[in-house]
Amino acid sequence: MSARLRRLWGMIRKESLQILRDPSSISIAFIMPVILLLLFGYGVSLDAKNIPLGIVVEQPDTATQSLAGAFDRSEFFRPQRFGAIQEAQQALAERRIDGILWLRNDFSSRLLSGNEAPIGVFVNGVDSNQANITKGYIQGTWLAWLQHFAAAQGRDLDLPVAMEQRVWFNPALNSRLFLVPGLIAIIMTMIGSLLTAMVVAREWERGTMEALMVTPLHMGEMLAGKLIPYFALGMGGMLLSVAMALVLFGVPLLSPFWLLMLCSALFMLVSLAIGLLISIVTRNQFLAGQVALVVSFLPSFLLSGFLFDLHSMPEWVQTITYLVPARYFVAILQTLFLAGPVWPVVLANAGAMLLMLAVLSALVVKKSYKRLD
Amino acid sequence: MNLLHILSLARKEFLALMRDKRSRIIIIVPPIIQLFIFGFAATYDLNDVPVAVYNEDSGGASRELLARIEGSPHFSILHRIDSDAEIAPLIDERKVLLVIRLGQRFSADLQRGDPAPLQLVIDGRNSNTAMTALNYLRGVVLDFNREWQREHGLTGPPVKLEMRAWYNENLQSRWFIVPGIIGSLILVVTLLVTALSVAREREQGTFDQLLVTPLRPVEILIGKAIPGIVIGLLEATLIIVLMVWFFEVPLRGSIPALYLGILLFLIATVGVGLMISSIAVTQQQAILGAFLFIVPAVILSGFTTPIANMPEVVQWLTYLDPLRYFLVIVRGVTLEGDGFALLFHQFWPMAIIGAATLAMAGWLFRHRMY
Numbered sequence: 001m002s003a004r005l006r007r008l009w010g011m012i013r014k015e016s017l018q019i020l021r022d023p024s025s026i027s028i029a030f031i032m033p034v035i036l037l038l039l040f041g042y043g044v045s046l047d048a049k050n051i052p053l054g055i056v057v058e059q060p061d062t063a064t065q066s067l068a069g070a071f072d073r074s075e076f077f078r079p080q081r082f083g084a085i086q087e088a089q090q091a092l093a094e095r096r097i098d099g100i101l102w103l104r105n106d107f108s109s110r111l112l113s114g115n116e117a118p119i120g121v122f123v124n125g126v127d128s129n130q131a132n133i134t135k136g137y138i139q140g141t142w143l144a145w146l147q148h149f150a151a152a153q154g155r156d157l158d159l160p161v162a163m164e165q166r167v168w169f170n171p172a173l174n175s176r177l178f179l180v181p182g183l184i185a186i187i188m189t190m191i192g193s194l195l196t197a198m199v200v201a202r203e204w205e206r207g208t209m210e211a212l213m214v215t216p217l218h219m220g221e222m223l224a225g226k227l228i229p230y231f232a233l234g235m236g237g238m239l240l241s242v243a244m245a246l247v248l249f250g251v252p253l254l255s256p257f258w259l260l261m262l263c264s265a266l267f268m269l270v271s272l273a274i275g276l277l278i279s280i281v282t283r284n285q286f287l288a289g290q291v292a293l294v295v296s297f298l299p300s301f302l303l304s305g306f307l308f309d310l311h312s313m314p315e316w317v318q319t320i321t322y323l324v325p326a327r328y329f330v331a332i333l334q335t336l337f338l339a340g341p342v343w344p345v346v347l348a349n350a351g352a353m354l355l356m357l358a359v360l361s362a363l364v365v366k367k368s369y370k371r372l373d
Numbered sequence: 374m375n376l377l378h379i380l381s382l383a384r385k386e387f388l389a390l391m392r393d394k395r396s397r398i399i400i401i402v403p404p405i406i407q408l409f410i411f412g413f414a415a416t417y418d419l420n421d422v423p424v425a426v427y428n429e430d431s432g433g434a435s436r437e438l439l440a441r442i443e444g445s446p447h448f449s450i451l452h453r454i455d456s457d458a459e460i461a462p463l464i465d466e467r468k469v470l471l472v473i474r475l476g477q478r479f480s481a482d483l484q485r486g487d488p489a490p491l492q493l494v495i496d497g498r499n500s501n502t503a504m505t506a507l508n509y510l511r512g513v514v515l516d517f518n519r520e521w522q523r524e525h526g527l528t529g530p531p532v533k534l535e536m537r538a539w540y541n542e543n544l545q546s547r548w549f550i551v552p553g554i555i556g557s558l559i560l561v562v563t564l565l566v567t568a569l570s571v572a573r574e575r576e577q578g579t580f581d582q583l584l585v586t587p588l589r590p591v592e593i594l595i596g597k598a599i600p601g602i603v604i605g606l607l608e609a610t611l612i613i614v615l616m617v618w619f620f621e622v623p624l625r626g627s628i629p630a631l632y633l634g635i636l637l638f639l640i641a642t643v644g645v646g647l648m649i650s651s652i653a654v655t656q657q658q659a660i661l662g663a664f665l666f667i668v669p670a671v672i673l674s675g676f677t678t679p680i681a682n683m684p685e686v687v688q689w690l691t692y693l694d695p696l697r698y699f700l701v702i703v704r705g706v707t708l709e710g711d712g713f714a715l716l717f718h719q720f721w722p723m724a725i726i727g728a729a730t731l732a733m734a735g736w737l738f739r740h741r742m743y
Binding site for chain 1 (some may be wrong): 381395397399403407409410413414415416417418419420421422423438443464465466467470482483485488489490491492493495496497498499500501502504505506507508510511514517518521522527528530533535536538539540544545546548549557561565571572597616626631646655657658660663664665667668669671672673677678679681682683684686687690701704708709717
């Protein structure tokens with residue numbers, strides 16, 4: 001073994017021992033992804049079911065019963081009857097129900113006399129996304145009932161233009177299928193940058209950096225020696241997450257496994273480089289931890305396109321999202337899992353990550369020198 | 374309990390935090406920058422959804438429908454294509470979210486009174502975006518249908534829905550998300566300030582010195598809690614002012630109720646932070662502990678995805694999350710105009726979380742020696 005390799009190996013061995021002896025690093029790499037993915041995979045869902053809906057029928061008869069029955073049977077609603085609209089509105093104000101369906105007492109007479117019969121619908125709009133979904137379900141149930149009602153009267157309900165939609169990649173519009181790959185990206189961002197953010201800062205703070213400086217170890221060897229064990233840890237966590245996504249959450253993987261792992265390795269390197277840069281610049285665990293938290297968690301949660309559509313953000317925010325590495329990884333993961341290896345998407349995003357890695361490495365090398373000051 | 378003891382410890386804690394310029398900056402600047410970026414970024418509303426159109430029909434009706442879609446702020450037609458083969462690459466490569474196809478007989482069918490299909494292919498990789506886009510399009514199509522029926526003397530459907538949204542009348546995503554950002558930012562800052570306070574002294578060995586001073590554990594606890602609470606209160610005020618002035622989120626309810634909520638939330642958060650800090654032996658463990666708390670606390674709080682959609686077991690866990698209650702309070706006061714009475718059931722759980730975690734932290738001060 002050459003001297004260079006021996007020095008590198010020594011550094012790797014020291015870091016690995018440190019990891020093994022402080023259980024907190026191992027728990028970040030292995031326990032954190034499991035717990036987080038379990039919690040989030042089951043917990044984060046945009047699919048509304050059993051929406052508590054208040055139904056007010058002022059005059060029960062055949063028409064109103066059949067309409068209310070359509071809502072009773074829907075899997076999306078958990079209807080509750082109220083005798084008067086005031087009671088239902090009180091319940092809406094107290095957040096006991098999310099919406100109200102109000103059939104006034106002239107509903108059936110207007111319907112039978114050929115006048116347009118209005119249904120009053122109120123939804124709690126605070127959570128606008130859920131309110132929109134609720135409105136969509138109410139519309140759907142209403143349309144289905146209309147068709148049924150028209151058929152019962154022996155005529156067709158003619159809608160001039162009818163939408164026929166085909167949803168690709170996720171025909172059941174199951175939100176878990178896109179949220180789980182996105183969550184993997186977020187969890188890996190945090191793990192990667194947290195793992196390394198503390199390690200160099202700790203050496204400075206404890207004064208062991210000076211001890212390392214007097215050794216023949218080169219700066220590059222030291223950095224590599226620190227990165228390699230953490231890279232192995234991070235990739236272990238990644239494998240675990242992918243296995244859970246496939247087995248537990250039933251997310252399909254429509255691309256070759258090696259491609260997924262290659263992209264993940266690239267992303268892991270970017271995350272580790274960010275963590276390393278933070279710890280080199282701050283030289284202080286308190287600051288390093290704070291900066292790592294600030295730059296990793298919320299940006300990757302909100303600016304990566306994991307949940308919120310990037311395209312709809314204002315231009316200047318879209319420009320900022322190009323600096324968030326999770327943005328590229330989320331795009332790759334959602335495509336690799338759900339759509340297959342679409343090369344233009346994979347190459348463009350992997351290229352961007354490669355560029356980030358190059359810039360970050362250059363910064364790391366520039367900022368790290370063996371000097372006391 | 375000696376007030377002077379508490380104040381001098383609190384003073385020392387403030388100095389430890391504020392003396393270093395970089396840590397001063399990290400406490401104040403990122404939350405404000407983040408409020409602006411996230412406030413603009415985090416929205417479920419869609420603008421300018423990229424659309425491709427494959428129109429085989431040459432009639433006027435299809436042009437009219439497409440003009441309505443183009444005229445909507447939600448859609449922008451980027452590509453016009455003329456074969457089925459072009460659909461897959463556009464969607465696969467994420468160049469468009471939606472392809473609209475109108476068959477040769479679209480206008481003719483409409484004129485004759487037959488149903489005219491509007492064929493749609495949509496990218497479901499993000500199912501929520503797909504569903505939202507379809508909802509917008511359904512609105513455009515329903516309007517078109519109504520107008521068409523009126524112009525051609527046809528009777529519309531016999532029953533009409535009159536929908537109204539309460540509290541957030543135009544269903545703006547921002548009104549829902551921005552109050553949530555306040556909670557998340559305050560949580561992150563306060564927890565970081567407190568989670569490291571004991572662990573740092575432990576690692577540097579000064580905590581033992583603190584224990585042998587005349588200060589009683591309760592006094593240490595309060596002295597350590599004060600900086601987090603004060604910083605949290607100031608930051609919350611600043612962010613609320615920005616939220617109302619800048620993001621134009623209404624403030625309809627009782628401000629004293631909001632501040633009671635903030636105070637209880639801060640006490641609960643500081644309690645969790647100090648508990649993590651007194652369990653941890655090193656700063657690294659404290660940071661990890663803070664992380665392990667913050668991430669689930671934010672994601673499971675109902676900040677972006679509703680708690681009602683979670684499985685029951687996970688819903689039980691959210692009862693331990695102070696942010697869960699605080700978000701109901703912020704949204705209740707800002708949008709729904711709530712006062713003390715309606716928010717009572719959000720106040721007391723935070724008080725219990727705060728009392729339990731602080732008691733635990735105080736006990737650990739004395740009993741975790743190694």
